[in-house]
Amino acid sequence: MSDKTADDKLNTLLADYMVFYQKLRNYHWNVKGSEFFKLHEKFEEAYNEAADFADDIAERILARGSRPASTMAEFINTATLDEDRSVPTAEEMVANLVSDIETLNGRTSSLIPEIEETGDRATANLLDDIIDAQDERLWMFRTFLAE
Ligand SMILES: [Fe+2]
Numbered sequence: 193m194s195d196k197t198a199d200d201k202l203n204t205l206l207a208d209y210m211v212f213y214q215k216l217r218n219y220h221w222n223v224k225g226s227e228f229f230k231l232h233e234k235f236e237e238a239y240n241e242a243a244d245f246a247d248d249i250a251e252r253i254l255a256r257g258s259r260p261a262s263t264m265a266e267f268i269n270t271a272t273l274d275e276d277r278s279v280p281t282a283e284e285m286v287a288n289l290v291s292d293i294e295t296l297n298g299r300t301s302s303l304i305p306e307i308e309e310t311g312d313r314a315t316a317n318l319l320d321d322i323i324d325a326q327d328e329r330l331w332m333f334r335t336f337l338a339e
Pocket of ligand 1: 236
C-alpha cells in the first residue's frame with residue numbers, strides 16, 4: 193500500500209491542516225469587534241474539526257506504512273498554505289479561511305485518484321469525508337461574507 197509519492201502528498205496535506213488549524217486558533221484568540229461572539233465560537237468549532245482531520249490523516253499515513261510529519265518545523269517546511277502572522281479584520285479572517293479551504297479541498301480532491309490507485313479505499317473515503325465537511329464550512333463562511 194505504501195507509495196512514497198502518495199505518502200509525501202498526504203504528509204503535505206497533513207502539514208497544510210496543521211497550519212490551517214493554527215491559523216484558526218490565531219483567529220479564535222484575536223478576532224475583535226461586533227462579530228466577536230459568533231466568530232470566536234465558529235473558529236473554535238472549525239479548529240476542533242481541523243485537528244480531527246489532521247489526526248485522521250496522520251493515522252492513515254501510519255496505516256499505509258509511512259511516518260507522518262510530527263513536528264512544527266516539519267509542518268512549516270512542508271505546508272503549501274501560508275501562516276498568517278498578522279491580525280486581520282474579522283471579515284478578512286473569514287475571507288482568508290474561505291481561500292484556504294478552497295486550496296485544501298482542491299489539493300485533497302486531486303489526491304483521491306492517486307490514493308485509489310494504491311488500493312487504499314480507507315484513505316480515499318477519509319479524504320471524501322473531509323471534503324464534504326469542508327464544503328459545508330465553506331458555505332457557512334461564504335454566507336457570512338455575503339451578509
Ligand atoms: Fe478558546
